[in-house]
Amino acid sequence: MTVNHLKRQINNDLNTSTNRQDLTCGIVHIGVGNFHRAHQQYYTNQLVIDPSQRAWGICGVALLPSDEPLVRALQGQEGRYSLTTCSASGKYELHHIESLKEIIWGIEDPQTVIDKIASPDTKIISLTITEGGYNMDSKDGDFKFDDPKIQSELKNRTKPQSVFGFIAAGLRQRMKAGTSGVTILSCDNLQHNGDTAKKAFSSFIQAQDSDLAVWLAENVTFPNSMVDRITPTTNAEDIIWLNKKNQIQDQAPVYCEDYVQWVIEDNFIAGRPEWEKVGVQFTDDVTAFEHMKLSLLNASHTMLSYPAFLAGYRKVDEAMENQYLYRYLSDFMNIDITPYVPAPDNTDLNQYKSTLLERFANRSVSDQVSRLCFDGISKFPVYILPNLEHMLNDGRDLKRAAFGIAAYRHYLKYKRDDNGESYDIAEPWLMQSDLAFIESEDPTQFLRFKPFHNTALHIHGSFVSLYQFYCGAIKKHGAMQVLKTIL
CATH class of the missing domain: 3.40.50.720 (NAD(P)-binding Rossmann-like Domain)
Structure with missing residues (x-):
């Protein structure tokens, strides 16, 4: 035709x-x-x-x-x-x-x-x-x-x-x-x-x-x-x-x-x-709708992307078939984020979250994990950090957030997944001046990197301890093995 x-x-x-x-x-x-x-x-x-x-x-x-x-x-x-x-x-x-x-x-x-x-x-x-x-x-x-x-x-x-x-x-x-x-x-x-x-x-x-x-x-x-x-x-x-x-x-x-x-x-x-x-x-006010969507859909995409990519997955639906990634994402939504997301009028938040997981697992769409990894510099400040600051202030469980940020550092720094496959990163706003934060052997320097420099992550002792542990563990054992210990 x-x-x-x-x-x-x-x-x-x-x-x-x-x-x-x-x-x-x-x-x-x-x-x-x-x-x-x-x-x-x-x-x-x-x-x-x-x-x-x-x-x-x-x-x-x-x-x-x-x-x-x-x-x-x-x-x-x-x-x-x-x-x-x-x-x-x-x-x-x-x-x-x-x-x-x-x-x-x-x-x-x-x-x-x-x-x-x-x-x-x-x-x-x-x-x-x-x-x-x-x-x-x-x-x-x-x-x-x-x-x-x-x-x-x-x-x-x-x-x-x-x-x-x-x-x-x-x-x-x-x-x-x-x-x-x-x-x-x-x-x-x-x-x-x-x-x-x-x-x-x-x-x-x-x-x-x-x-x-x-x-x-x-x-x-x-x-x-x-x-x-x-x-x-x-x-x-x-x-x-x-x-x-x-x-x-x-x-x-x-x-x-x-x-x-x-x-x-x-x-x-x-x-x-x-x-x-x-x-x-x-x-008259979209606040509740946008907060729900950014905090649950977009944040979950970002939290999934780097561990899944490091584990060797290139399709989102295939990653969602992994029981550990699925539970990690479910726990992130239900335990970490739900306390900070008021549901908009006429919205069943539990149904919304359930539908999100079904959408991520849609085999007909078969979205690319690499697309979710794209431009983390812009995504973390918008999707992850606002609720993470609430979690820090409230003394919440920080292990999933610390693991997710450690996985992001590993993705940018080593450019090799758990299977030894090399890859190119896609960060359009990455500048030459940013590389020192990524390449440093001190993981805490990464917490001063552009997406995080408006936060005080590096001074929160409980978060830093978890984050440093996960950085070392991912390097030694791979993202998937570390994720299993978190669950």
Whole structure:
């Protein structure tokens, strides 16, 4: 089946016109990765079938050099792609996604990106730029101005390089044209992600253009939101099997679990899609939802990732079949985290945790452990440390937390698993200056490493003793043998 056939099939399934001329881009989304294409696009794709919602198409923006292959693939298909949802029972469902009407690569065409942000049609600028993409210092919570791109943009407003420079340029163009306000909607896994986005963009813009900072304060809103859908990386082998299963030729397919959730604070200055028609939940306060999700799902993923990887597992579902890893994760959720997670209204916390374990074990999704290991520098301060500080203050059992951090150190330092297999680490925010904390033979130096330098872990004697013991034991016996002694 040709790409044109794929396009025709998509159009037939959605009963829309082939050229989608009646679909307007009311949303500019920055960071068109797999999660966005399985989550926000999934909801919006269902919604824009409604004739009253055709003003909410999405223009995707990519800003990184590494984005080029995906951009080219999507441009070749006019933004269309397939999404396959995979249930734990082995049921697969194909969705043809039509809501991504445009895709722009900022490195190639920066002015078009700025013009789309500035367009009167654009009412929402949404973001999936990863936890670390907001450029906030985990130690003091302030915006970091020392990045070379940021320094360049502060000196030259006309040549944006980062997400901050591009959005500032687009907002400045809106301000000068007298265009109405806009909402910046973070869809990243951060506690109070809208508040974080507001602080990051406000800090940058205040330093770059004080007049624009005044306009932003009056004309831009930053809702908080909670997003949830397990979405693996799609590699070359996945593209082959997805196309074979679905009998199509798609150069940019995505697959994910069938579970999906999106909770958003209803704070949109320029209007919004009626996403509630397709299952999105709007609320005045997302705090309880995001705290539950970050503390249980995201934290559990991080706690599982390094011990499982060191034990030789490369698929999450296979790791969950190991009775020791399964119990370790269950105990982490039930003993360590549950006392600090109030359930949102109408939520059964025990059922939520049980469902999480089932989702992790979903063989049809078969998520990659390496994906969970990615960017621990950004994950530990957000997912693990807030509750760990409560545990330290309350004198709770610290052995699972100490073991998890010892496993993270071992993963970064030795780059060899229990079976002797070597691997590459993926830490995009790891700097040369960080290596001394990792390479030191004194394990306590690691507790001063970037993810932990805003804590006092290194002075908590009970924690340090456990952590030092586990560092030595993992090196001597391997992660799995040490885990068995913990249980």
